[in-house]
Amino acid sequence: MIDLYYWPTPNNWKVSILLEECGLPYRVVPVHIGRxxxxxxxxxxxxxxxxxxxxxxxxxxxxxxxLAVFESGAILQYLAEDGCAHRGRGLLHRxxxxxxxxxxxxxxxxxx
Numbered sequence: 001m002i003d004l005y006y007w008p009t010p011n012n013w014k015v016s017i018l019l020e021e022c023g024l025p026y027r028v029v030p031v032h033i034g035r036x037x038x039x040x041x042x043x044x045x046x047x048x049x050x051x052x053x054x055x056x057x058x059x060x061x062x063x064x065x066x067l068a069v070f071e072s073g074a075i076l077q078y079l080a081e082d083g084c085a086h087r088g089r090g091l092l093h094r095x096x097x098x099x100x101x102x103x104x105x106x107x108x109x110x111x112x
Contacts, residue, residue, distance in 0.1 A: 001025050001026065001027065001058045001059060002019065002024060002025065002026040002027075002055050002056070002057050002058065003026070003027055003029050003055060003056040003058065004016060004019065004026050004027070004028050004029065004053065004054075004055050005029045005031050005043065005046060005047070005052055005053060005054040005055065005056075006028050006029065006030060006031065006052060006053055007030065007031050007032065007033045007052050009033075009052070011052075011053060011072040012052055012053045012072070014072055014076060015053045015055070015072060015075050015076065015079070016028075018076055018079050018080065018084075019079065021084075022079060022080075022084035024079070024084070026055075031043060031052045033052065038050045038051060038052055046068045046070065047068070047070035049070060049071070051070070051071070053070070053072055053075060054068060054069070054070040054075070055068070055069050055070075055075055055078075055079075056068050056069075057069070057078075060082070061082050
């Protein structure tokens with residue numbers, strides 16, 4: 001199960017769309033940015049940048065402790081490579097990776 005810390009903005013929508021496309025189980029945890037909830041100590045413990053979106057994967061591939069991922073580009077990459085692919089819904093060929101560049105993510109071929 002993935003917890004999606006969310007408020008309805010475009011970067012948050014991207015993450016929720018990918019979760020739906022991958023068919024991954026998740027629950028939405030609202031973080032009301034108009035009231036400053038992103039600055040609460042509990043949320044800053046998940047994302048020290050105090051920005052949504054963020055996810056906590058409670059059952060990461062390979063087991064282990066829950067894993068927090070934040071910043072929309074990093075979340076999309078994690079879900080596409082790890083979440084979807086290892087749960088039988090691979091979105092990226094293993095030779096392709098996403099390289100987040102600020103707010104822009106571009107696809108590039110891996111020559112390895």
